[in-house]
Amino acid sequence: MREEQLRERLLRFERESRYLKKDSNERKVFEEVFDRATLWAIDHLLSSGQLDYLNGVVNAGKEARVYWGVAPDGSARAVKIYLTASAEFKKRLRYVAGDRRFNKIPSTSRGIAELWVQKEFKNLQLAQKAGVRVPTPYAFNENVLVMEYIGEPPAPAPRFIDTEVGEADYRWAMEMIEKLYRKAQLVHADLSEYNVFKLKEECVLFDMGSAVLTTHPEARELLLRDVANMVRFFKRRGIFEERAEEIVERIVS
Numbered sequence: 001m002r003e004e005q006l007r008e009r010l011l012r013f014e015r016e017s018r019y020l021k022k023d024s025n026e027r028k029v030f031e032e033v034f035d036r037a038t039l040w041a042i043d044h045l046l047s048s049g050q051l052d053y054l055n056g057v058v059n060a061g062k063e064a065r066v067y068w069g070v071a072p073d074g075s076a077r078a079v080k081i082y083l084t085a086s087a088e089f090k091k092r093l094r095y096v097a098g099d100r101r102f103n104k105i106p107s108t109s110r111g112i113a114e115l116w117v118q119k120e121f122k123n124l125q126l127a128q129k130a131g132v133r134v135p136t137p138y139a140f141n142e143n144v145l146v147m148e149y150i151g152e153p154p155a156p157a158p159r160f161i162d163t164e165v166g167e168a169d170y171r172w173a174m175e176m177i178e179k180l181y182r183k184a185q186l187v188h189a190d191l192s193e194y195n196v197f198k199l200k201e202e203c204v205l206f207d208m209g210s211a212v213l214t215t216h217p218e219a220r221e222l223l224l225r226d227v228a229n230m231v232r233f234f235k236r237r238g239i240f241e242e243r244a245e246e247i248v249e250r251i252v253s
């Protein structure tokens with residue numbers, strides 16, 4: 001009963017969401033996200049007091065769909081549901097393969113999505129403990145992750161790509177990359193102007209699912225890519241120019 005209500009409710013959000021194309025086969029797309037197991041995972045988060053209700057779609061990506069959720073105390077949550085049908089994860093399995101925290105690689109796509117949620121949750125915890133500003137992770141269950149909502153719902157905060165940035169933002173980004181590496185022993189591995197929120201007083205790094213430990217065999221290569229992405233973006237915005245290789249040298253030395 002509850003499952004059916006939940007399904008109907010979520011389907012309504014999908015219909016109202018501006019992200020869904022009019023001509024798409026709604027039901028089918030929907031069923032791909034909310035299979036039975038995912039509905040149960042959400043139901044569990046509702047009944048365990050992590051969430052009071054879901055309020056609508058924030059973003060529909062290739063790998064994950066983000067919902068605006070509300071906690072029992074009324075505060076907003078970002079609920080990231082990893083799509084179990086996404087082929088994208090398989091492409092990115094190398095981020096898991098070299099990570100000593102995850103020595104067993106699941107064989108099903110559902111298993112992979114669940115692993116990804118665990119990984120993002122742990123990465124957020126590690127980053128936060130090291131003093132890197134990220135969304136606070138609250139809970140996860142199977143392929144569903146609950147974290148702090150950044151922005152004024154229903155709108156998420158603007159990302160670097162969406163807004164004006166200045167030299168202070170560049171410095172902040174470099175400092176966070178360094179802190180993440182040295183203190184959290186992590187490399188974001190998917191860093192770009194699309195994965196940093198800019199608030200009035202601060203910036204917030206997010207989308208940490210890809211992040212790897214610095215002991216990962218490709219950590220340095222991934223670090224260089226992260227740094228180079230940031231440098232390229234800020235250069236395009238006419239802010240600053242440093243050589244990515246030099247920055248990486250400085251960070252790892």
Ligand SMILES: Nc1ncnc2c1ncn2[C@@H]1O[C@H](COP(=O)(O)OP(=O)(O)O)[C@@H](O)[C@H]1O
Nearest residue numbers: 058059061063064066078135148149150156207
């Ligand atoms: N904590 C959050 N608070 C508010 N919005 C969020 C949050 N996390 C993600 N979003 C929204 O969902 C989008 C996709 O999230 P992201 O974690 O980057 O997933 P993907 O793996 O699909 O890139 C973001 O660009 C943002 O609009």
Ligand SMILES: [Mg+2]
Nearest residue numbers: 194195206207
């Ligand atoms: Mg992203």
